[in-house]
Amino acid sequence: MSENKEYYDYRVRFSKHGAIRYIGHLDVMRYFQKVLRRAEVDVAYTNGFSPHEITTFAQPLGVGIESDGEYMDVRMNSYISCGELRDKINNNSVPGIQAISVKRLPPKSGNAMASVAAAEYYIGFKEGKEPGLLAGNAFDAQRITELINAFLSRPEIILQKEGKNGLREVDIKERIYTFEWDTAEKCFHIIVDASSGYNIKPLSLMELFMSFNDDSLKENSLLIYRADTYTRDEVGELISMGLIGTEE
């Protein structure tokens, strides 16, 4: 890549729904490379014998999870309007994966992968697979809220995280930004750290929560939906990654 060349960076917020939720992260990345080629947009490529499009993706989404808050940054050689890029992507994509919005990124904004700070999830239970703790009381909101408060008021909340060098213990107390019960939808609503190295998986948090209450989750009992992914603004506040940039 020549240093002087001008590039145009865009951030695409996209959804993943239906059967497509079983497509793994690496395959979604490969999928978007093909979408961009089908869309015949002027993507920038890496050099070398097998050049590929310059794209980066935010925090990988687990297989089986649906989302409206996935992000891909893509670099273009020439200007394209955000609306046109969104339409071209959608015209060349399956219904289960659609661009929700596209923003042009200001120069030197961190890429999608590096700037992830948090992710927001809604976590429900499959019918008949509610844990003993919650079953039988028709999701008593007041009681569940008490359990959450008790959990959050512990001096520390230790999560065993599997890393490259085996298990390590992380105190995630300060990394749970929201943890509440959504009464209307009868599911948990959480916003947790999703930065690389400190990503808290919704399943891990739920397991921890249950074990604090001497209960456990049934196998594959959670319905998980990722609503959005967040970064931090200049003053350190969480802000949706889709709000960075301009719609020009």
Add this chain to the structure above:
Amino acid sequence: MRYFWETELALSDDILMKIEKPERYIGHEVNSVYKDPDDVRVRFVMCFPDVYEIGMSHLGIQILYDMFNSFEDVWCERVYSPWVDLDKIMREKGIPLFALESQQPVKNMDFLGITIQYEMCYTNILQVLDLSGIPLLSKDRDEDCHIVIGGGPCTYNPEPIADFFDMFYIGEGETRYRELLDLYEDCKDKKLGRKEFLRRAAKIPGMYVPSMYEVSYNEDGTIKSFTPKEEGIPKTIMKEVVKNLSDTYYPLKPVVPYIKCTQDRIVLEIMRGCIRGCRFCQAGELYRPVRERDVEVLKKYALEMMKNTGYDEISLSSLSSSDYSKLPELLDFLLEECSKRHVNITLPSLRIDAFSLDVMSKVQDVKKTSLTFAPEAGSQRLRDIINKGLTMDDIIAGSTEAFLGGWNKVKLYFMLGHPFETDEDIRGIAELANEIAATFFDVVPKEKRVNGKIQITVSTAFFVPKPFTAFQWAPQCSKDEFITKAYACRTAITEQLNQKSIKYNWHDADLSVLEGVLARGDRKVSAVIADVYKKGSFFEAWTEYYKHDRWLEAFEENGIDPDFYTCRTRADDEIFPWDFLSCGVNKEFLLREWHRAQKGEVTPNCKEMCSGCGGAQFGIGICFAGR
């Protein structure tokens, strides 16, 4: 609920989250075709009886899928063999096999079309039928069952699997399906039933309905007669051929999988057939005559397919791409258009010469790729017997050019067990590899050698005689003979001066013996295949799932001697199980070739002169295009 969506998949989330690669079973790929079942009259399910990643790589299914779905009254869907993990769950829970698009049971459709590409998938065919809830034997199927139809190269000897199919389509699928479907719709309207449909279908050219024929055997187990049971059913079935390859169906919008498949690229089929009658090669006879696709048509297809798929790679497909008359023009075009779009070109095995090396150096990293030669036999004497027109001089000249161009890896493919092979011929393999290494040290000065060495990989497969080849009369080696030959080859390699530069691989002998039984078997073999399946075997093309003992048991239990099909020398006038079929190349020509092989006489290729194989009866292709 607001946050959670329902999906209409045949498998529950619990199952999909438990199995390997759920993406194999969910459909919804780019360019997959969805229709409203109420809008169509015929539901067709196309099956490749192996795992998704293998099946999705097959061009033939993509062609037929595209063709069927271009018919307004037909919805064609796909199904592949569920991998062993899902297979187990489906059996435990009684989940019927389903088509990927509609996710509805295969059993509810009108046709199940199975492409049969290699013998080792025969037990997978039974897995697919079984999981679908279709009786394994055609004779046990009732009016509710749909039609099971087979196609592909193995149907040129369909007899070992004849009991499992209602019918076979012999030859290229583009030509007669419309006629067959019209007949089906007509029979359905008139409520004539499946038996009557099959009777009428047997009269359409290219269709073989096994139940309409009767076989009788001689005392020695060979075939005495093979005759139609009724008046009006053809005695011989001629294969179907596409007359004009530039004016037929081609999948310009092939289905693009999410997961990485074996063939993860655009496939451009440039021609069918092969001019070089290698006497061991079945494909070389089955697809005669040679027909090219127009170069302008191919250019147009390439651009459209790049736009429609988004693949980053394109590959040319044919049996011998170097023989395509407009290859330089096509490659020049692709080099230019592909580099604009950052699309790689993967080259099929080309004859190694100045032209191909020049192209290869433009599209590949020379240091990482290897040269491939397929001399198939180690000595000139034996190469003459098998009619492989590749000489030692060709190989040394090609390697010299390549070594000067920077290549330092060579792959050599041979077969062991050709008819009339001697120890001398086997030693020739080692000597040829040694000679190539010596050439490298001769032409590449020491300071230019990467890591100072050359890597030569010699691979040998065991020769399995196939129907419709000159060697269909030849005895196949026994397992012990195969192993002795591989050992002799290995020993000869270790005796070479440059043995440190040569790596040697050989194939499994058990599998080759069994492939031989299935390739030249008759209807009596069906029972063995069914029993092996019932013992729990399938996915046998995957060595970890191949259980040789089960085959030995099943042969014994059915009183069948596998050697009868493999090791026996067949008389010139023996009636073969596949003789009622014709691929256009007639038996007299093949017999002439078998006799010429015994004398070591070379037969010129179709470009040099016509040898009168019979392929000219189709009135097309190289037989008429002039030479």
